[in-house]
Amino acid sequence: MNAKGISSRRHERHLITGGTMNRRGFLAGAGALALAAPAATLMLDAAETPAAGATLQEVRLGQLVSYTGDLANYGLRCKRGAQMRIDEINQSGGVAGKFRLKYVPYDDESKVEIASAVAQKLVGDRIQMFLSTTASTFDIAINPVIKRGRVLMLVWGNTNPKITIENPYAFRDVYTALTQGYVDAWFMAEKLGQKKIATITDNSNVGNSSTTDRVVEVFTKKYRGAISAKESFQEGDKDFRAQLTRIKATGAECLYIAGFSAETALVAKQCLDVGYKPKYLVGNDSWDDPNMIKLAGKELQQDFQSYFTTALAADDPDPIFQNWAKKFKAKYPGETPSTVEAQGYDAVQIGAWALTKAGKYNGDAMRQALETLVNRPPQDGIKGLIMNPKGLTFNSTHDPIMAITVVQIKNDKFSYVAKINPGTDGTRSYS
């Protein structure tokens, strides 16, 4: 028997079973570790919600949004805006002097399947109003559950028109894809003077795809322009060179990218990899994420001129916004607020108004309260909002008529270019 050979039965058993480590012990340890990680994050979240007040009735304001995953940055920014308004309300005596708001988070992990499951949980927990998700696809997925549960849904950023059409409990504090697509097409046709554009769209998200469809409709039918290429990708894709090579062959000088920051940044970088140098990159409010500048700042600012539409620019000259932004920066040092934070803030304000008017914490009652604002002039509407400071009312599909801001990515910031309110032209059909 040689030195490497089996010299004892124990050694043989060792070779076959792989060691004397206690398997049960190890698995228990690994299991505990795996459980501890998400539990730790839950504890961090719970510690942030305020303690219950003494005389006010505590009502829960839910938020079903992405705190983790690809869309986490949007979810967390909205949360900060919402939390700011909730704290302001609670510190000044609560809603109508009767209710204290408690923030209850539900994480959908940027995954649609989880959003649907978590919506069931939210309804089961008897939450009567909540701020909805980070992407239109998620909102559409949870609509049936919310409708059945009769919960007031405050849509703060998603633009697909179907969300409010399908669900009478949904009220939006922001424009729809119809208006945004109109303004994007107007900007490219009239301000940038383009007669031919190419588009590349995140088809896995109906907010983005409906905006591109609207851009195509308005650009071709109203402005008689041409769409030289209509490419698509899925959220999570990393390689866009195949699509960009095709777009390059059409020679379009302006590329419309409807996608979130992760993908748009890579698209911008990969344009250069395939030798495609359009003059302009234009996008929708899915671009509104400061992370974009960290990911592709050099390309977006030096290699192209990049514009996108959103509700507010970080340097919007309106004094109401500036004051609010100052308060926000004091509360969250190091964060620069813009559209997403304001959308969260405004959504809470709308919810608080509904609760005041209804007088009770009930989804149906609050919905009826908001319905009294349909088709009323804005000055009769909800005040104290950042995106619509003159007052907010809804049209018949529960969406507001409001202005859209065009921003340019310049000096590592989202810089104000212009603000347009297309009025009813924005939602008109042009086929």
Added chain:
Amino acid sequence: MDTILQQLVNGFSTGATYAMLGVGFAMVYGVLKLMNFAHGDVFMVGAFIGYWLGGYLLVRFPYLPALLTLFAAVVVCALANYLIERLGYRPLRNAPRLSMLLTALAVSMLLENGMQVLAGSKLRGFPNLIPPTVHHLGPVYIPNSSIAMAVVAFGSTLIADSLVYRTRAGKAMRAISFDLQTAILMGINVDAIISWVFVVGGALAGAAAIVYGLAYPSVDPYMGLLPGLKGFVAVAIGGIGSIRGAVLGGFLLGYAETLAGGFLPSALKDTLAFALLIIVLMFRPSGLLNVPWFSERV
């Protein structure tokens, strides 16, 4: 014609990534008959090392940040893979194969969620470790990252191939793949050899992660899921357990994806890639290079 040439260049980076990940899968499958789901996540760990160390080195020691980061990622991923095998798979060697598979899944989720807790889920940009110049050669544009990918991919798969077919340790790996019990009886130190397989597999994943980060500079805790899955698909197409098959399968899959994206509606890109897998498996259930990897010829 220009477009076709450009698409051929485009497909190379994708194909090379799947090839490198596939080789790691193939080696582990060869010795343990285990689908190592955690491989894609070790790849992700390598990308994060590249992000952290690369970002640091780029600012403080701007000479050779790419090589140092590559070396660091290779070492860390090799060590991580070794630890995973030692702690997770070795104790289960005599257990039903399902247990090891479940452990692999659990390690995968542990790495993903662990990294999410450690680093947060915000997307980060991979640092420019090599100058991001794009070379214009006639009608095609070749970014520097594709060249880096080519060098690392060829180098690492060549090393893996020579290791398995031209060294004694490689012979031992092939023997274990053929019959574990007989290999033990023949006096092969099975523990050590299997550990080496994981070390090499981890090293490959680490190298793949750095060049992947250079080509697709976006890093997040779940980035390893889909490339890992496609690496496995590459192995299935090329021939389970064969290194050269994994490389072939990887490039086939990468090019199928890119050319599908280039000449058909881009929504069909992924669909067509997986359809290719189904078609190949229908006609050659063990993959294209239908030869067990312990044979001398392939």
